[in-house]
Amino acid sequence: MKKARVAIIGTGNIGTDLLMKVQRSDILSCGMFTGRNSESPGLVRARNLGIPVSSESVKAIQDNPDCCDIVFDATSAETHILHATILRRLGKFVVDLTPSRVGKMCVPEINLEECLDVDNVNLITCGGQATIPLLHAIVTVHPETEYVEVVASISSRSAGPGTRANIDEFTQTTRTAVSLFTGVKKAKVIIILNPAEPPVLMHNTIYAKIRTPRLESIRTAVAGMAERIRRYVPGYQITLGPVVENDRVTTMVEVIGRGDFLPKYSGNLDIITCAAVKVAEEYATRKIMGSRA
Amino acid sequence: MKSPLFFDSTLRDGSHALNHQMTVEDIRDYCRLVDDAGFYTVMVGHGNGLGASSLQVGLSKVPDGDMLAAARENLKKTKLGVLLIPGFGTIKDDLIPAMDCGVDLFCVAIHCTEADVTRQHIEFLRKKEKEVYGILMMYHMTSRERLLEEALKMQSYGVLGVILMDSAGTSVPDMVRDRTALLSGKLQVRVGFHAHNNLDLAIANSLAAIEAGAGIIDGTLHGFGAGAGNCQLEVLAGVLAKVGVPTGIDLYRLMDASDTVVARMMKRPQGIDSLSLISGLAGVFSGFATQVKKAAERFHVDPRDIFMELGRRKMVAGQEDFIVDVAMYLASKKGLKEESYDIESLL
Numbered sequence: 001m002k003k004a005r006v007a008i009i010g011t012g013n014i015g016t017d018l019l020m021k022v023q024r025s026d027i028l029s030c031g032m033f034t035g036r037n038s039e040s041p042g043l044v045r046a047r048n049l050g051i052p053v054s055s056e057s058v059k060a061i062q063d064n065p066d067c068c069d070i071v072f073d074a075t076s077a078e079t080h081i082l083h084a085t086i087l088r089r090l091g092k093f094v095v096d097l098t099p100s101r102v103g104k105m106c107v108p109e110i111n112l113e114e115c116l117d118v119d120n121v122n123l124i125t126c127g128g129q130a131t132i133p134l135l136h137a138i139v140t141v142h143p144e145t146e147y148v149e150v151v152a153s154i155s156s157r158s159a160g161p162g163t164r165a166n167i168d169e170f171t172q173t174t175r176t177a178v179s180l181f182t183g184v185k186k187a188k189v190i191i192i193l194n195p196a197e198p199p200v201l202m203h204n205t206i207y208a209k210i211r212t213p214r215l216e217s218i219r220t221a222v223a224g225m226a227e228r229i230r231r232y233v234p235g236y237q238i239t240l241g242p243v244v245e246n247d248r249v250t251t252m253v254e255v256i257g258r259g260d261f262l263p264k265y266s267g268n269l270d271i272i273t274c275a276a277v278k279v280a281e282e283y284a285t286r287k288i289m290g291s292r293a
Numbered sequence: 294m295k296s297p298l299f300f301d302s303t304l305r306d307g308s309h310a311l312n313h314q315m316t317v318e319d320i321r322d323y324c325r326l327v328d329d330a331g332f333y334t335v336m337v338g339h340g341n342g343l344g345a346s347s348l349q350v351g352l353s354k355v356p357d358g359d360m361l362a363a364a365r366e367n368l369k370k371t372k373l374g375v376l377l378i379p380g381f382g383t384i385k386d387d388l389i390p391a392m393d394c395g396v397d398l399f400c401v402a403i404h405c406t407e408a409d410v411t412r413q414h415i416e417f418l419r420k421k422e423k424e425v426y427g428i429l430m431m432y433h434m435t436s437r438e439r440l441l442e443e444a445l446k447m448q449s450y451g452v453l454g455v456i457l458m459d460s461a462g463t464s465v466p467d468m469v470r471d472r473t474a475l476l477s478g479k480l481q482v483r484v485g486f487h488a489h490n491n492l493d494l495a496i497a498n499s500l501a502a503i504e505a506g507a508g509i510i511d512g513t514l515h516g517f518g519a520g521a522g523n524c525q526l527e528v529l530a531g532v533l534a535k536v537g538v539p540t541g542i543d544l545y546r547l548m549d550a551s552d553t554v555v556a557r558m559m560k561r562p563q564g565i566d567s568l569s570l571i572s573g574l575a576g577v578f579s580g581f582a583t584q585v586k587k588a589a590e591r592f593h594v595d596p597r598d599i600f601m602e603l604g605r606r607k608m609v610a611g612q613e614d615f616i617v618d619v620a621m622y623l624a625s626k627k628g629l630k631e632e633s634y635d636i637e638s639l640l
Contacts, residue, residue: 151349153615156407167410170385188347191380195406195434196607205614207348240618248348252614 003029004284009036009083010074013096013262014040016074019051020260020274024193027281031067036061040228043139046129057186058083065090068281069288073098076162077169079148084120093283094120095276099173109228110181116283124177125170126268127152127191130204130255131276133229136209138189138249139182149188150178155199158266161171167191201254202267206262208249218242222251233274234258235267296533296540297503298333299526302487302509302518303555304364305376309340309519309580311558313351317363319558324367326550330594331542334374334398339517340580342402343375343391350580350613357387361394372397379403379410381611394419400456401410402428404609405435408443412450419435419451425608426485427452430461430610433468433576437475444476452570454483454509459498460574460610462489462521466501477506485509490516490614491573493565495524498531514551518560520579521569527551571597575604584613587622
């Protein structure tokens with residue numbers, strides 16, 4: 001079967017991890033890996049693998065639009081705003097891994113279907129991808145949930161310069177998405193970078209305030225959701241609960257990475273790159289290969 | 294030796310000691326008493342800064358906006374200051390509303406090795422021509438070289454000073470003197486120090502910092518603050534007078550505020566209990582104390598073991614969710630099962 005071709009813009013931690021997952025895909029192949037620094041470790045690695053590379057960022061796609069049908073943007077929120085216009089004009093399906101909020105926010109387990117009909121899909125943040133599905137499962141049981149909160153701890157080593165420069169969008173976009181997907185207006189998101197050595201696993205804590213919660217139904221819903229996410233993020237595991245104390249539901253989830261580009265503690269890369277690959281594969285199967293057939 | 298600027302965090306660090314239940318009346322009465330008494334700024338808000346009210350670190354009784362409005366109304370001469378930790382608060386949700394409340398001075402704080410995540414917030418505030426300082430929290434957790442590197446980053450973003458926070462109260466004077474002298478020699482902006490009193494060294498450490506060139510001391514009246522509390526500012530003013538450094542502080546007015554409003558706010562005498570001592574020795578964030586005590590009771594483990602294990606795992610400020618994790622881990626090592634606990638209240 002002929003694979004759908006993708007381009008990846010951004011050769012940092014996220015872009016490189018994504019490339020390695022695309023390499024493993026039966027549906028996608030990488031037609032362009034492009035950044036701004038021709039000597040970045042990610043770009044050098046891709047060049048050695050024989051993948052077409054460029055240090056001219058989005059211009060490489062403008063100069064050679066046939067290199068891909070789908071574009072992953074793993075640069076920064078600010079940069080993606082510029083890229084979005086260019087890529088729309090080129091008619092590409094864009095999967096945005098920055099917290100830019102340009103496109104339609106997507107959590108594959110919740111709204112993948114409706115995202116395949118737009119031209120720009122935003123994957124929120126790694127914290128959002130790790131926690132929103134579980135919150136969604138909880139509010140499905142309790143639509144009257146009063147308040148939700150997310151705490152995402154990430155090892156410093158796995159937060160590259162792009163993530164750090166975007167810490168404010170990261171926090172704000174995750175909060176907006178939490179409210180959007182749960183329908184709970186009062187939401188709080190806390191992001192923590194921990195520099196401990198050896199690095200800590202990506203760890204997320206979720207709190208929900210619910211009057212007289214039905215714990216058994218919540219547990220079933222949360223476990224079911226975690227099981228579905230594990231199909232595309234194998235290292236996704238609930239480490240606590242859900243438990244209830246004083247009308248506060250708490251659950252914790254850790255994400256162990258596959259160790260593709262950075263070691264296993266960088267589950268924050270996997271949770272968002274796996275989601276990106278899933279969106280692109282679905283799009284390719286239904287919109288590209290479907291229309292060819 | 295020159296007098297440092299006095300940054301007063303009574304209504305910010307004191308929030309930890311009150312489980313963030315500070316009232317509008319507390320703020321109003323306090324600000325009225327200390328306005329124009331010689332503090333450079335009075336910091337107000339949740340202990341973890343703007344936007345930090347949460348189940349994770351504690352819900353504020355009063356919303357940020359109401360706290361700032363009450364302070365603003367009663368601070369006519371002294372600058373109103375706030376703290377912001379990126380990742381807790383954001384520009385849109387927190388900084389802009391604080392600016393609208395008339396805040397004069399902003400401290401952007403982050404764990405000591407992560408200065409680059411403060412860039413967005415510092416640069417945003419500088420563009421708005423606000424007075425901004427950088428804070429490196431838990432400064433004991435990194436090398437002196439790295440600390441300098443991180444402080445230089447903050448300087449390059451445009452701060453007017455970099456304050457080292459001994460968030461765990463684990464410093465001794467030699468260490469304070471060394472780090473402060475290093476930074477004072479290499480930075481063009483002021484260097485500051487914020488002490489915690491876990492080892493009963495808050496005044497000694499603050500004095501060491503001043504001797505080594507610190508231009509800012511951040512502390513609280515009555516030492517009111519997280520864990521064992523902070524550098525007691527009225528005492529420091531007295532000590533500086535004694536060694537012949539004029540501070541311009543109205544000592545009687547500080548004492549009055551300390552004896553009345555602060556004494557009224559305090560739920561218990563500010564002292565060094567065994568847990569504060571162990572938390573200082575373990576190098577763990579002072580603000581964890583309340584939740585550690587509750588988790589220890591709930592899971593029937595020794596709170597001292599929780600502190601030591603948190604220190605071993607190198608937890609940073611804001612990671613309160615790991616307290617339960619550690620308590621459960623210690624309980625399981627004792628051969629007790631998670632299911633045997635009736636988790637009712639950790640808050």
